[in-house]
Amino acid sequence: METTSSAAPANSRSGPLTAALGLIVLGVGLWFAIDAYGSWYPIFKWAHVTLVVFWVGGGLMLTVLGLRAERSEDPREIGMIAAQAAWVGERFFAPAGGLVLLAGIGMVINGHLGWNHFWIIAGLVGYASTMVVGVAFLTPLAKKVAASMQARGPEHPETIALIKRILLVARVDIAVLMLVVADMVTKPFS
Numbered sequence: 001m002e003t004t005s006s007a008a009p010a011n012s013r014s015g016p017l018t019a020a021l022g023l024i025v026l027g028v029g030l031w032f033a034i035d036a037y038g039s040w041y042p043i044f045k046w047a048h049v050t051l052v053v054f055w056v057g058g059g060l061m062l063t064v065l066g067l068r069a070e071r072s073e074d075p076r077e078i079g080m081i082a083a084q085a086a087w088v089g090e091r092f093f094a095p096a097g098g099l100v101l102l103a104g105i106g107m108v109i110n111g112h113l114g115w116n117h118f119w120i121i122a123g124l125v126g127y128a129s130t131m132v133v134g135v136a137f138l139t140p141l142a143k144k145v146a147a148s149m150q151a152r153g154p155e156h157p158e159t160i161a162l163i164k165r166i167l168l169v170a171r172v173d174i175a176v177l178m179l180v181v182a183d184m185v186t187k188p189f190s
């Protein structure tokens with residue numbers, strides 16, 4: 001009983017505190033960006049890079065956790081990582097990727113950079129490839145996993161094999177995104 005009553009106030013405080021931290025980061029980030037050039041470019045760039053950190057960093061973290069789960073050979077841990085990856089991918093990574101694209105387009109237009117550069121074309125191709133991988137492979141595989149879980153259960157070898165295939169495709173996807181990061185940072189052949 002005591003545990004419940006002492007945990008409740010802590011939980012109710014964490015929402016407003018998180019919101020306040022978010023507002024502080026937003027306010028200070030905008031102040032930096034506006035002071036930097038007085039144009040939209042740094043605001044787009046800040047949004048672009050922050051969302052890339054969230055999207056690609058989150059994907060890398062899931063890759064590490066997926067590798068650990070595979071090594072453990074524990075079907076419940078493997079299933080849990082796959083379920084979390086599907087949840088965060090659909091609700092957060094897909095919209096974050098769309099905003100990364102929009103902010104990138106915003107920078108090219110606002111900064112009059114021109115489209116005919118290897119690093120920009122490679123960014124567009126990299127983005128298109130993750131969309132194709134998501135629609136053509138990850139979404140149908142996730143549906144097959146859900147069906148297999150329903151029919152055979154989460155610990156059946158076929159369900160586990162499907163989950164491992166999803167984790168492998170997601171690993172290739174994150175490798176492509178890492179290459180786009182290298183491309184954007186170094187701007188080769190430009």
Ligand code: HEM
Nearest residue numbers: 049052101104105107108123124126127177180181184185
């Ligand atoms: C696959 C998704 C993408 C990732 C992971 C990504 C990643 C990054 C990163 C890490 C930077 C910071 C580079 C630096 O400041 O040195 C950056 C900058 C930039 N990105 Fe992307 N990007 C992606 C897609 C795109 C797309 C599709 C476009 C264009 C339509 C684009 C346009 C730009 C521009 C204009 C900059 C600023 C360059 C500068 O001011 O130096 N990005 N990107």
